[in-house]
Amino acid sequence: MLRERESPQAKRYARLVEQEKPRVDVGGNVLKAFVVGGTICLIGEVIKTYLMSFGLSGEVAGVWTSIALVFLSALLTGLGIYDEIARFGGAGSAIPITGFSNSVVAPAMEFRSEGAILGLAARMFVIAGPVIVYGLVSATVFGLIRSVLF
Amino acid sequence: MNYLLAFLFGGLVCAAGQVVLDKSKLTQADLMVILVVVGSLLSALGLYKPLVDTFGAGASVPVSNFGHVLTQGVMEGYAKDGFFGVFAGGVTKAAAVLGAAILFGFTAGLLFRPKG
Amino acid sequence: MNKTFTLKNVYVEETASVVGPTEGAGPLGDLYDVVIPDEIYGESSWEKAERKMLIESIGLCMNKAGYEPADFDMILAGDLSGQLISANFAARDLPIPFAGIYGACSTFTLTVGMGALLIEGGFMDRVIAGASSHHETAEKTFRFPTELGVQRKATATWTMSGAAAVILGRSGPVRVSEVTFGRVVDYGIKDANNLGAAMAPAAFDTLERHLKNLGKRPEDYDLIATGDLGSVGQIMLKHLMGDSSMGSGNLTDCGLLVYDTRQDTHAGASGCGASACVFSSHFFPLLKKGHIRRLLLLATGALFGLTTAQQKESIPSTSHAICFERVEES
Structure with missing residues (x-):
């Protein structure tokens, strides 16, 4: 039986692997994420301001802005552009609502080849699903504690 | 000024997220979940709304806002309908965005082929 | 052995x-x-x-x-x-x-x-x-x-x-002269984003056995090519070879030959196709023309699945070695 995975030799090896990992340019990545994420939020602010100029309330304009961003991201994902933005922007393109939309559209497109029901529709929330689940669970827990206790 | 604040705050949230991705073993999906939970917590503490009021889209576009919206929905639902509102309130408030994501996702899935 | x-x-x-x-x-x-x-x-x-x-x-x-x-x-x-x-x-x-x-x-x-x-x-x-x-x-x-x-x-x-x-x-320009099949080796690496590091010990295990069995040294081959260790895996293999005082020989990696750095493909090419295509289109012609005479090809494989990765298991790996020799015209 080869049991290297628990040997001292394996532990030394694991340490060496950590040392030899290529250094990630964190500074550069963070700057790119800042610019891409900031720009998406800026676009959101422009849309919101424009909608509010028609007399929409801040809250309603905010919802319409989210819908517009979800649409734009779906379009860019469909055209094969959003994943290229993400290669550059990293967290900057994942964190805005456009990243949420991308995570719904991408599997829907990918698994279309396995059928419209068990492919496209079933896989649509493979990544966004956890966000919704944990969002709703934490909203219920935190919201209820706040409402009942304070 | 609003534009600058939105850009700066939204950018900062994303930059912080990038540090987490590069410095930890967390994946992008983990990060999105964490942000939603953090957004929900801040919302329950009454701290998220001031962020949206100050930074506009800078705070309302990041996915943490989703947690905020759900939490506000739960709290408003409880105030209005009691425990029934706890169940219905969160999704009600977030319904427009969820609806948009499902409808656009479905349409895009039918219309577009992945390019790789 | x-x-x-x-x-x-x-x-x-x-x-x-x-x-x-x-x-x-x-x-x-x-x-x-x-x-x-x-x-x-x-x-x-x-x-x-x-x-x-x-x-x-x-x-x-x-x-x-x-x-x-x-x-x-x-x-x-x-x-x-x-x-x-x-x-x-x-x-x-x-x-x-x-x-x-x-x-x-x-x-x-x-x-x-x-x-x-x-x-x-x-x-x-x-x-x-x-x-x-x-x-x-x-x-x-x-x-x-x-x-x-x-x-x-x-x-x-x-x-x-x-x-x-x-x-x-039973005839042809390049002879298959030596075969060593790999054992499954696991050094406890769990990072599916760093398969090169997980597979390097398997490549080393097979290489070491191959050389010992035949009484050879790395220098006896014009080229030793691993399959898809990539940049990180190759560094790790060199560490393992250095520690064993076997010498390094002329080491390359199929995965590192496929792309150039500006292609944003990070640590290099991987997949079954890497060693297969690089051998077929690069090494085979080199052997035929006599630019290299003896090639030791060690394709490397990470034998894990999505389920084991999600269950946080480490990544077992293997490597199979084949020596290809140019047939000298007599």
């Missing part, structure tokens, strides 16, 4: 490779037989595109050598997809007995090694060995949907789109 087989009667007759557009734009781009225009290759899914590439590489190889399907005793082929769907479905279109063989990214030298022994043993006269991988098929199966916006880790390799086939027979 587990055996190394030395062979006298097995030769590589012909090779053929079909690769994707990214690979075609790489440093070896002009050497592949076919570079497909886009990853979907006129099909309706990535899986069908990969299958088409494998069928085409096998057909091309037969045509180049002037053979019919009836001239072969067996096809041995494999790929990365579940239930070997690329190889199995490719075999559906070929009237030749077939065995699908899974060795993850080490599949190519595993099929060549097994085919070579079947011929050396006198059971068969001519065998096709092949392997394929496809970037989008692999992304969809093992990582994320292809249009999902994600940033790749610096240690991650890029599954290459490529299929290659070789014909093994």
Whole structure:
């Protein structure tokens, strides 16, 4: 039986692997994420301001802005552009609502080849699903504690 | 000024997220979940709304806002309908965005082929 | 020590490779037989595109050598997809007995090694060995949907789109002279974004046994090529070789030859196609022309699955070594 995975030799090896990992340019990545994420939020602010100029309330304009961003991201994902933005922007393109939309559209497109029901529709929330689940669970827990206790 | 604040705050949230991705073993999906939970917590503490009021889209576009919206929905639902509102309130408030994501996702899935 | 087989009667007759557009734009781009225009290759899914590439590489190889399907005793082929769907479905279109063989990214030298022994043993006269991988098929199966916006880790390799086939027979310009099959080695690495580091100990284990069994040193080979260790894995293999005082020899890695650095493919190419295509289109011509005389090819494979990765298990790996020798004209 080869049991290297628990040997001292394996532990030394694991340490060496950590040392030899290529250094990630964190500074550069963070700057790119800042610019891409900031720009998406800026676009959101422009849309919101424009909608509010028609007399929409801040809250309603905010919802319409989210819908517009979800649409734009779906379009860019469909055209094969959003994943290229993400290669550059990293967290900057994942964190805005456009990243949420991308995570719904991408599997829907990918698994279309396995059928419209068990492919496209079933896989649509493979990544966004956890966000919704944990969002709703934490909203219920935190919201209820706040409402009942304070 | 609003534009600058939105850009700066939204950018900062994303930059912080990038540090987490590069410095930890967390994946992008983990990060999105964490942000939603953090957004929900801040919302329950009454701290998220001031962020949206100050930074506009800078705070309302990041996915943490989703947690905020759900939490506000739960709290408003409880105030209005009691425990029934706890169940219905969160999704009600977030319904427009969820609806948009499902409808656009479905349409895009039918219309577009992945390019790789 | 587990055996190394030395062979006298097995030769590589012909090779053929079909690769994707990214690979075609790489440093070896002009050497592949076919570079497909886009990853979907006129099909309706990535899986069908990969299958088409494998069928085409096998057909091309037969045509180049002037053979019919009836001239072969067996096809041995494999790929990365579940239930070997690329190889199995490719075999559906070929009237030749077939065995699908899974060795993850080490599949190519595993099929060549097994085919070579079947011929050396006198059971068969001519065998096709092949392997394929496809970037989008692999992304969809093992990582994320292809249009999902994600940033790749610096240690991650890029599954290459490529299929290659070789014909093994009883005469030819390049001889298969030594075969060492790999043991499964696990040094406890769990990071699926750093498969090179997980596989380097397997490559070392097989290399060490191969050299010891034959009483050879790395310098006895003009070139020692690992399959898809990538940049990080190659550094780790050099560490392991340095620690054992075996010397380094002339070491290269198929995965590192496929792309150039500006292609944003991080640690290099991986997948069954890497060693198969680089051997077929780069090393085989070099051997034929006599630019290298003895090549030791160690394709490396990470033998894990999505489920074991999600259950936080470490990544077992293997590597199979084959020595290819130029046949000197007398």
